[in-house]
Amino acid sequence: NAGVTQTPKFQVLKTGQSMTLQCAQDMNHNSMYWYRQDPGMGLRLIYYSASEGTTDKGEVPNGYNVSRLNKREFSLRLESAAPSQTSVYFCASKTSNGNNSPLHFGNGTRLTVT
Amino acid sequence: AQSVTQLGSHVSVSEGALVLLRCNYSSSVPPYLFWYVQYPNQGLQLLLKYTSAATLVKGINGFEAEFKKSETSFHLTKPSAHMSDAAEYFCAVSDRVSGTYKYIFGTGTRLKVLA
Numbered sequence: 001n002a003g004v005t006q007t008p009k010f011q012v013l014k015t016g017q018s019m020t021l022q023c024a025q026d027m028n029h030n031s032m033y034w035y036r037q038d039p040g041m042g043l044r045l046i047y048y049s050a051s052e053g054t055t056d057k058g059e060v061p062n063g064y065n066v067s068r069l070n071k072r073e074f075s076l077r078l079e080s081a082a083p084s085q086t087s088v089y090f091c092a093s094k095t096s097n098g099n100n101s102p103l104h105f106g107n108g109t110r111l112t113v114t
Numbered sequence: 115a116q117s118v119t120q121l122g123s124h125v126s127v128s129e130g131a132l133v134l135l136r137c138n139y140s141s142s143v144p145p146y147l148f149w150y151v152q153y154p155n156q157g158l159q160l161l162l163k164y165t166s167a168a169t170l171v172k173g174i175n176g177f178e179a180e181f182k183k184s185e186t187s188f189h190l191t192k193p194s195a196h197m198s199d200a201a202e203y204f205c206a207v208s209d210r211v212s213g214t215y216k217y218i219f220g221t222g223t224r225l226k227v228l229a
Contacts, residue, residue, distance in 0.1 A: 042219040
């Protein structure tokens with residue numbers, strides 16, 4: 001009963017380095033999301049995938065790219081990390097595009113960019 | 115676009131006291147509202163959701179929330195706080211943007227429970 005699994009849990013990058021955050025869900029959910037959480041700002045949507053084969057920008061997409069590899073996996077890539085991308089990143093999924101489907105969250109990736 | 119406002123970024127209550135966490139939303143149509151809880155170093159977990167079936171919604175761990183359309187509010191309450199309730203709480207609304215439903219989160223309220 002893993003739910004949403006994110007890897008890695010922690011990461012430290014230097015400015016300009018790249019990395020990919022991995023997310024996988026085993027609940028057969030159609031929609032997947034990437035959020036960042038910063039103190040006092042709640043959760044802000046970076047990118048989402050309403051269904052397999054589609055991706056769209058959220059509120060704060062600059063500096064990020066995503067790939068919906070298959071129905072289970074949705075990765076987030078930082079091509080050239082910046083200190084402003086220091087944050088906690090959460091992947092989430094839900095069953096469908098319906099408006100009352102609850103989100104299921106992973107435990108997050110804590111990223112520090114120096 | 116819809117939005118949610120959580121009043122009070124930090125709330126402290128004594129163990130056994132009433133918990134009241136405030137959430138106001140902006141919406142022109144019946145909203146779908148949610149409360150989530152986040153324990154340290156974990157992701158968010160669903161506490162409860164409002165989907166227009168009933169104005170008083172009961173959730174897990176003894177929490178409940180009342181939808182008040184006239185006040186555009188969806189405040190979270192619990193009659194008696196436990197130490198284990200210490201966490202951060204997020205109110206969220208589901209909004210349809212360009213044919214896709216997305217969540218809009220409030221900025222969160224950190225609840226501290228005093229012994």
